[in-house]
Amino acid sequence: MPIETLLADPPLWLMDPLLEEPDASALLAALDAELAWQQPSLRLYGREHPIPRQQVWMGTPEASYRYSGREFLPEPWHPAVADLRDRVITALVAAGIDARFNSVLLNRYASGEERMGWHSDDEPELGDDPLIAVVSLGAERPLRFRWKRREAPAFNVWLPHGSLLVMGPGVQRRLQHALLPRRLPGVRISLTFRLVMSAC
């Protein structure tokens, strides 16, 4: 499947589909049923708020990771997720993009009301200019991007079931992204593959 260049600088690529049916729906059902989904709380202005989604952090044992001020020890690779990681790497190599991943953050949005606020994935453990690959399963929703220095308008990238979005070097430095709430039904699971450089 050819990869579409959404932005050249910094590079943002979309491959649709990465996974065809019935593989994409089988993977969605397996992850939904088999993972130990968690909904941790974050402390904000002295109050605890459950995050508006569920998540699982998975990876090699040495890839511990700090996210929103908390440290996560990864779950061991689920075989289906390890297979998907290898498919993503194969697809990227075929597109001339060199990538390595030792971990993945899986996010589960039960409905359109569940969300992730504006952020960049710029934690020091990810290194200076990380490449992050996002596989989307289930409900098609837009990931919204905005430029930190407002040099161009914000834009949406709709992420179909089975698609792969690649945020290349510079995307985290120059833009933020968010999965904003939408009146859309259906569960969505995203897998954001990363390379954690150093154990924390």
Ligand SMILES: O=C(O)CCC(=O)C(=O)O
């Ligand atoms: O669910 C998504 O597509 C985005 C997730 C995300 O931005 C993240 O895991 O850092």
Ligand SMILES: [Fe+2]
């Ligand atoms: Fe992100």
